[in-house]
Amino acid sequence: MIVLLLFLAHLIADFWLQTDQMVKDKLKYLKKHLLHHLLVSGIALAIIWAYQFEFKHIIHYFILPLSFIIITHLLIDLLKIKLIDSVKSTRADNMKQLVFFLVDQALHAAIILLSCILFFQISFADMTASLIELSGTSSLHPVNTVLFIIIIYILATSVSGHIVKYIVGSLPSEFANFEGELTLRNRMIDVQERNQPNTENSFTGEYHYFTYSSPSRSRGKLIGYIERLLVILLTVIGAYPSIAFIIAAKSIARFKQLDDRNWAEYFLLGTLSSIFLGLVLGLIVQGILM
Numbered sequence: 001m002i003v004l005l006l007f008l009a010h011l012i013a014d015f016w017l018q019t020d021q022m023v024k025d026k027l028k029y030l031k032k033h034l035l036h037h038l039l040v041s042g043i044a045l046a047i048i049w050a051y052q053f054e055f056k057h058i059i060h061y062f063i064l065p066l067s068f069i070i071i072t073h074l075l076i077d078l079l080k081i082k083l084i085d086s087v088k089s090t091r092a093d094n095m096k097q098l099v100f101f102l103v104d105q106a107l108h109a110a111i112i113l114l115s116c117i118l119f120f121q122i123s124f125a126d127m128t129a130s131l132i133e134l135s136g137t138s139s140l141h142p143v144n145t146v147l148f149i150i151i152i153y154i155l156a157t158s159v160s161g162h163i164v165k166y167i168v169g170s171l172p173s174e175f176a177n178f179e180g181e182l183t184l185r186n187r188m189i190d191v192q193e194r195n196q197p198n199t200e201n202s203f204t205g206e207y208h209y210f211t212y213s214s215p216s217r218s219r220g221k222l223i224g225y226i227e228r229l230l231v232i233l234l235t236v237i238g239a240y241p242s243i244a245f246i247i248a249a250k251s252i253a254r255f256k257q258l259d260d261r262n263w264a265e266y267f268l269l270g271t272l273s274s275i276f277l278g279l280v281l282g283l284i285v286q287g288i289l290m
Contacts, residue, residue, distance in 0.1 A: 002048050003112065003122070003127070004147040006045075006116070008147055008151050009044035010041070013037040015162075016158065037069070041070065069115055095166075095167075098166035145289070152281055156229055160274065160277040167273045168266060228278035232285060235282025235286060246275070250271060
């Protein structure tokens with residue numbers, strides 16, 4: 001419970017309570033970001049301190065782990081900001097930013113595990129035993145089950161959304177707004193020749209129009225969330241062929257836009273990345289809860 005609760009607190013503070021503007025200019029909003037972690041981690045540690053240790057030894061079980069988590073979080077964030085600032089925001093550097101993001105989250109997870117070892121006397125043997133329990137050899141405690149499901153939900157929505165965004169990069173505005181191509185052909189005849197039905201002097205004018213729309217980013221984000229949650233559900237119940245219907249439904253909805261090769265490649269990369277992440281999380285849920 002301790003590990004899951006601290007990890008959930010980190011995800012809530014890092015993704016649910018952090019706006020897109022805070023992500024873009026993290027140094028400017030660093031104090032606000034740390035305040036989120038201080039409050040959420042403080043609440044999680046207070047619950048652990050009350051439930052597991054019955055309000056005993058407040059310094060060892062509350063103040064020290066909270067200080068350790070916040071200070072290390074600050075150091076990791078400052079290091080990440082310095083590394084990201086050294087990388088120009090071009091498409092070729094998207095994978096570098098993805099690596100920074102994954103390493104950043106891995107370091108935070110390692111800090112949570114280290115704090116459990118240092119302050120809550122949870123050894124690697126205990127963690128291994130808990131992992132074996134989560135693998136289906138025994139039933140999972142209802143509280144841990146709820147925490148685990150919430151963690152998977154955040155991983156499938158916000159966290160996976162960030163990963164997909166880094167993989168596909170930023171979509172050019174002409175592709176984001178592109179709806180389809182419309183071609184009009186008009187047979188044009190000179191005015192003086194209209195009274196001469198036998199004339200063959202004429203020409204055809206062809207006009208190409210590109211139709212555009214104002215995209216809703218929140219709507220596309222919600223579609224991605226639902227897509228990965230459905231993939232997780234279908235994976236858990238073993239209905240793998242049904243995942244193909246999700247891809248087919250998205251392809252039908254974007255049928256006109258698939259005429260453009262660049263947009264089609266962007267669409268395929270984003271869809272496959274999203275489906276892959278959903279499958280991985282679904283297999284994890286299947287292995288632990290089923």
